[in-house]
Amino acid sequence: MSDIMGRARARGVTRLCHCTKSANLSHILGSREIRPVATLREAADAYRPADIQRLDGAPDHTFLSVEYPNAWYQSQAADRDPHFRDWVVLTLDAELLATPGARFCPYNSARDGSCGALPGTEAFDALFAPTVTGNAARKRERAHPTWWPTDDQAEIQIPGTIPLSAVRSVIVRNGQQAALEHHRLTQFGMAALLPPLVVAPVLFDKRALSASVRSGIRPPETPYVLRATLAE
Structure with missing residues (x-):
């Protein structure tokens, strides 16, 4: 086990998360991998970018979060594309933290073009520092769980692609969306590739999610x- 994985396990980290538009699910399943924007652009694949500004300056990396999604980012990105409002959260193996070249940013890296995204155990530990200053100073209060970063928008940047085999589940807002996603993928002949669907409305409510996880x-x-x- 790597030093970073040892630290993550000691903190109680069980998984990572990746937000994407539901319109991209069929592409992820069809290619059997999550691809960074740079790879998608080179291949000229049909996909709907979640962030056309890319102020993070790292299009060759896939962005993940610890344990729960960055609902603040997801909310802002959804507002920029009113025609595609459905999003999903992919949960992934925590072992991706040990990916060679993985970088860790204790706040939203769009703030400084990923200057604060660094590799190594010290950078990982910085996600959980007593105080983190991103768009504002964030502090760990008494109820703050060990597995949750100090800033809700802390990031893990994984270089290159992530195999579909690392995806553990697909989280949606409600049962209606779950049925719709399953139906769409059935029409595409991809339902068999779909990881287990999970319904968790709080994960799509930035304020409710933050209040919940920050209190443990x-x-x-x-x-x-x-x-x-059933056929009659």
Whole structure:
């Protein structure tokens, strides 16, 4: 086990998360991987970018968060594209933290073009510093869990692609969206590739999610059970 993984396990970190528009799910399943923007551009693949500004300056990296999604970023990105409002959260193996070249930024890296995104154990530990200054100073209060970064928008930047095999589940806002995503992928012949669907509305509410996790309360997540229609 790497030093970073040892630190993550000691803190109780169980998973990583990646936000994307639901319109990109079929592309991820079809290619069997999550690809960074730079790779998608080179391949001229059909995809709908979540962030056209890319102030982070790292299009060759895939952005993840620790344990829960960056709902603040997701909310802002969704507002920029009113025609595609459905988003999903992919949960991934925590072992990706040990990926060679992985970088860690204790705040949203769009603030400084990823200057604060650094590799190594010290950079990982900085995610959980007593105080982190991004767009404002964030402090760890008494109830702040060990597994949650000090700033809600802390990032992990993974170079290159991430295999579909690292995806553990796909989280959606409600049961209606879960049924719709399953139907869409069935139409594309990709339902068999879809990781388990999970319903967790709080993960799409930036204020509710922040209040919950910063007090150490894990929001409820309910596995989606597909209701088969019986032929008469």
